Amino acid sequence: MDFFYVSLLSSFTISIILFLHFLFYKNKNSGGGGGAAAAGIPLPPGRTGWPVVGESLEFLSTGWKGHPEKFIFDRIAKYSSHVFRTHLLGEPAAVFCGAAGNKFLFSNENKLVQAWWPASVDKVFPASSGQSSSKQExxxxxxxxxxxxxxxxxxxxxxxxxxxxxxxxxxxxxxxxxxxxxxxxxxxxxxxxxxxxxxxxxxxxxxxxxxxxxxxxxxxxxxxxxxxxxxxxxxxxxxxxxxxxxxxxxxxxxxxxxxxxxxxxxxxxxxxxxxxxxxxxxxxxxxxxxxxxxxxxxxxxxxxxxxxxxxxxxxxxxxxxxxxxxxxxxxxxxxxxxxxxxxxxxxxxxxxxxxxxxxxxxxxxLAPPLQGAFREALSDFTYNGFSIPKGWKIYWSANSTHRNADCFPDPLKFDPRRFEGSGPGAYTFVPFGGGPRMCxxxxxxxxxxxxxxxxxxxxxxxxxxxxxxxxxxxxxxxxxxxxxxxxxxxxxxxxxxxxxxxx
Missing domain, CATH: 1.10.630.10 (Cytochrome P450)
Structure with missing residues (x-):
């Protein structure tokens, strides 16, 4: 089935395809450093992984194995429970974690960050006028x-x-x-x-x-x-x-x-x-x-x-x-x-x-259809003491709160009573996103x-x-x-x- 086409590819083939993605779809404004970093404010902790491919293989493969949260929680344990640095789909990226990360991103939509899709989306959904992108549409x-x-x-x-x-x-x-x-x-x-x-x-x-x-x-x-x-x-x-x-x-x-x-x-x-x-x-x-x-x-x-x-x-x-x-x-x-x-x-x-x-x-x-989404930094800004350069991609993950014991005690237990009364805490239950871009x-x-x-x-x-x-x-x-x-x-x-x- 086409749904499982990617998971049947070898790691070598995926590496070649990701390289092609990098060549043809790379955002020229994705940037690297940034004013805040140049001013002495450090980038978030983390690693960029392999050249070009970055950590994309690990990011994708944890999902193919049925545990997409593993990519997030392994790095939370190693680097930071708030934000860490990575490199996904040919782009430098920061992953914001937890309710505080969700609140920051959802509250700063079209101020510090904006929605981001790979340029390839425009090939499937080209604007008929030719004057605007899929994002503007x-x-x-x-x-x-x-x-x-x-x-x-x-x-x-x-x-x-x-x-x-x-x-x-x-x-x-x-x-x-x-x-x-x-x-x-x-x-x-x-x-x-x-x-x-x-x-x-x-x-x-x-x-x-x-x-x-x-x-x-x-x-x-x-x-x-x-x-x-x-x-x-x-x-x-x-x-x-x-x-x-x-x-x-x-x-x-x-x-x-x-x-x-x-x-x-x-x-x-x-x-x-x-x-x-x-x-x-x-x-x-x-x-x-x-x-x-x-x-x-x-x-x-x-x-x-x-x-x-x-x-x-x-x-x-x-x-x-x-x-x-x-x-x-x-x-x-x-x-x-x-x-x-x-x-x-x-x-x-x-x-x-x-x-x-x-x-x-x-x-x-427990099984959010929307696993998370990408944003793009509109300008240099700082978050939790770290610099986020303009053009960087920012990823938020539903599982960083949905399967987090601080947000949902005994998170793997199926318990509908969590949603009685006032329900979960703000910015913890996000299957439909949040802020201006809530579904x-x-x-x-x-x-x-x-x-x-x-x-x-x-x-x-x-x-x-x-x-x-x-x-x-x-x-x-x-x-x-x-x-x-x-x-x-x-x-x-x-x-x-x-x-x-x-x-």
Whole structure:
């Protein structure tokens, strides 16, 4: 599978590819020293590793082995619990650790630091205008999204999510003795994203987009070498195909909106595509069709693989922890009993899923889809007594707090009670990032995960078919074999089991 393409490469091959990355994608402004360092303030402790490759192999390989936190905690123990120096993906880098590091970065977004992506991202998502980078386009997108993705705007989509989930489970789960969870979860989240974002709900149309989209998603997490046959090359081709499909949808939607406006009707589809077509910027300009296609493409990616990973790990932990499963089951069955035949879930039902969401949060703590993210220093500055030169890349890691005993006592224990009351301390639970760059789709993700949990636990119990299945982090956690399970349909003879006796 393409997801594991990188992990199958030899260290020598990876070294060559990283060297090519260094040659073709290196940021010329990445710098080395800096004014603060020249003034006598030391750089953070650490090492730069091998020439060109730096410590990239160790950084990546700990994830392939299923323990991405090892790279972080080994260096915390050796150098500093606050910040250390390294060299990743051809760039000098500092890794900020702990809640204090998260707070500093999230609070200084677009002041001392800004988001950073490798230049290769622009090859997959080139700005149609040719005048701005993917970074600038992402800023525009973040300004547009909150109005559509805030909770009050999403309330009207709970029923749609529930309908998609019913159709998904009816067609792909019911009647099976076994299931492979991760690919099925991907089908669910992709179908849902197509329906909510662009009102594509015909399974045949969704399937037509799914295959090239999966090639795109796989290529984005591969080494960025644009040679025939490589995952990155296939990702570029797939992006072009999906983009053309989206432009066709956009053109038709513009016609539909124009007809609805002329007729004075309100029957045009109300989704994020219509929102983009009808929203202008500060100058009164509307987005170009290709700009909209690229933004929809980015949304499909953002709302697809990460949520698929979260859903898969919910299934994993519920299989391993029967008492946790029972608590979720009792809560979801109480909601199911309150519904009339055929009645869909609504916003009030989602708000009742408090224990289920605490369980999902604990899943996101132990297996965060977003392992961390890079920033770039906009100017020289000091942090914790060390200099950070302009142009350096800065990495924050979710695991530096999620698996830190100072933030979460007994951090490897699965305990949803951590999220009761006021919950974890500030800047310690960061599966969606934080500050101005906190994921704008957080509430959307909460809804799709909870709807998934409702349907799977009210239909089945299950057992893992591979008890000790390896977890690969590349760059998000994925069960190596997709998490095959044996399905045990409910006879609903267990309804008398009390929540308190199983907690």
């Amino acid at each position: 992402a800023i525009k997108m973040r300004k547009m999204l909150p109005g559509f993705l805030k909770p009050e705007a999403l309330q009207r989509y709970v029923g749609i999510m529930d309908d998609v989930a019913r159709r998904h489970f009816s067609g792909e789960w019911d009647g099976r003795e076994t299931a492979v969870v991760f690919p099925l979860a991907k089908n669910y989240t992709f179908w849902l994203a197509c329906r909510i974002f662009v009102s594509v709900e015909d399974p045949r149309h969704v399937a037509r987009l799914a295959e090239p989209f999966n090639l795109l998603a796989a290529g984005l997490i591969s080494i960025p070498v644009d040679l025939p046959g490589t995952p990155f090359n296939r990702a570029i081709k797939a992006a072009n195909f999906v983009r053309k499909e989206l432009v066709s949808i956009i053109k038709q939607r513009k016609i539909d909106l124009a007809k609805a406006t002329t007729a004075g009707a309100t029957t045009a589809k109300q989704d994020i595509l219509s929102h983009m077509l009808l929203t202008c910027d500060e100058s009164g300009r509307f987005m170009h069709e290709l700009d909209i296609a690229d933004k929809i493409l980015g949304l499909l990616i953002g709302g697809h693989d990460t949520a698929s990973s979260a859903c898969a790990f919910v299934v994993k932990y519920l299989a391993e922890l029967p008492h946790i499963y029972e608590g979720v089951y009792q809560e979801q069955m109480e909601i199911a009993r309150s519904k009339r035949a055929g009645e869909t879930l609504n916003w009030e039902d989602i708000q009742k899923m408090k224990y289920s969401w605490n369980v999902a949060c604990e899943v996101l703590r 704008p789709g957080k509430e959307y993700a909460r809804m799709e995960i909870l709807v998934f949990m409702h349907h799977i636990v009210t239909r089945f119990r299950w057992e893992k078919l591979i008890p000790d299945e390896k977890i690969v982090v590349n760059p998000m956690p994925i069960p190596a074999k997709g998490l095959p399970i044996r399905l045990i349909p409910h006879t609903h003879t267990l309804l008398t089991t009390s929540f308190s006796s199983s907690s």
